[in-house]
Amino acid sequence: MNFMIVRRAAVYLSLSIATFISIFPFYWMVVGATNESRDIVTGKSTIGTNLVANFQNLLAQVDLAQVFWNSAVVAIAATVLTLAVSSLAGYGFEIFRSRVRERIFQILLLLLSIPFAALMVPLFVMISRAHLSNTFTAVILPTVASIFIIFYFRQATKAFPGELRDAARVDGLKEWQIFLYVYLPSMRSTYAAATIIVFMTSWNNYLWPLIVLQTEDKKTITLVISSLTSAYTPDFGVILLSTVLATLPTLIIFFVLQRQFVQGMLGSVK
């Protein structure tokens, strides 16, 4: 009995510590957004009164509407296109198997291990020769065929019952109709999970937009936050406020799709 209590206490204690570690940075970020830079520096960790002033300072430095519009265009377009292209590919790799395709898939998985920084320079040359430098297309295009998402959809497709396809075939559906009317609706939670992953990756993408976007009017939120940190004496209140604002869209997407996300990660098929 005593042992059980100790065990429980230990479990709760370690969970509390883990919770604290994951929650505290968020708490610090939100609280920091309401404080003056000077207070943040001295470690003030209670809600302050400087939120409005921070917001005004941010607006004075940044065209917030434009920046959010840029980030939204990039993230939404990237999400829609990536899901369309990569889910088709993942489905195809799993359903229409052949030895050659298996080889191609293995090569793709190998490519996953090459860091982006190594591909950046040749990719930039390509984009620029195609006259796409400083366009959103240049930001979105290289992410559309995402190997990770292809892999993810292939794994999820393994749980897609062959009987459903057979039944659809008997009913006279063509292959693209099977994908669109049978596969897609039954994989909703997989799509939801992929939406969160792709949207978050795209929204938070930093290195590639940094290289390929050149003018102020094209900057996405990550680039703007980076430029806010450029001063020799940074205004931490403004930086943390912009970080809070930048976190909101991904948080909203996550909470809206949370249930499906968990199911999607578990690989269930409805």
Next chain:
Amino acid sequence: MNWEEFMNLFASRWSRLLGTTMAGVGMLTATAVSASELTVWCWDPNFNIPAMTDAGARYTKDHPDTTFNVNNISQDDINQKLQTQLLAGVTDGLPDMVLIQDDNAQRFLQSFPGAFVPLSDSIDMTKFASYKVAAATYEGKSYSLPFDSGVGGLFYRSDYLEQAGYGADDLNDITWDQLIKIGTDVKEKTGHQLLSMDYNDDGMIIMMMQSTGQWYLKDGSEPNIVDNAALKASLEAFQKMAQAGLVKSITGWTDYTGSFTSGEVAAVPQGVWITGTIKSQPDQSGDWRVAPLPKLDGVDGATHYSNNGGSSWYVLASSEHTDEAVDFLKTVWAGDVDFYQGILVNQGAVGSLLAARDGDAYKASDDFFGGEPVWQNFSDWLSKVPSVNYGTFTPEARAAVQAQLPTIANGGNIDEALQAIDGQLRQQIQ
């Protein structure tokens, strides 16, 4: 088929596919830029950005056709973008002018020959502090228009020192050993430690070392560590201070500035750009003074003059407006003394143009520093800072030194530390 041809082929196919629809967008932005708009990349909205904006406005007044577009991009981002685009050999995204930190300049100059316009061809570089010009000189030509100086001084709390029986004269023309003696007395009498230091930042070490004309690298590329008497003496002085309990060890920039704005430590040996931070506490007005840096004991060529940090303007050779850019730098940055008074007053920026000291703002005394003519002093020291070759591996060398600072502070053997620094540096630059 070589790589270049392959890329061309691929790109041209691709552009036919996509270019027809998308190129229109790209072209649109390209033509929207007015024929004489100069784009500048720099990074601090309180410092170099307003300075450049002011310079631009002065030029536009006499040359209405030339306007300026000053972009705020962080220093790391600038390095990343420049490096990728120069490496890719694609220049359409590059600005006309860019700000580069001095100790990072040789890396760009040597890695990308021809990427920058040699400004010494058209601008008289003797007008500027010679060590700033040397930082951007490669194969006989100088490529930068020297901007802000990091000329060093010893900022100190005269009230604390007074309590320990020391006056301003006791800090003029002293050595680090003498400062350690003063610091020990101050700590005994007032409880304040002498100075604060982040052991992840070797700023104080490089100031000590450069004051003798030595650097971590010989000729810019060969490690100059084990036989570097100046470096050894610097590390010894640092160790003595740490062992005597005079160094408050702090972590990060905010802790660092907090340690003296709060009145905790008695002195700040630092580049002139720290002035603004020190003056951010109006209630301490009159308590501060600035002395020349102490000299290293027993090292050849030791002086009271050194530098920490600072950056300079570069014109990219790929710019379509290099003539205008050079003329702009020559007219305003290399000629307008009045302009330098403005950026000194408004941004606290000490430029590198030696003639700037003849302006009114430079001659003014500052009550915050007890009525001392601090700017005249700094500009005196500025002209005497020994030149060093920062070379291409300064960041690697600094990292290697920083790795040993905690051990040295704790009383570790300096010769062993030098060996370890040398080893790490050689490994990094292989």
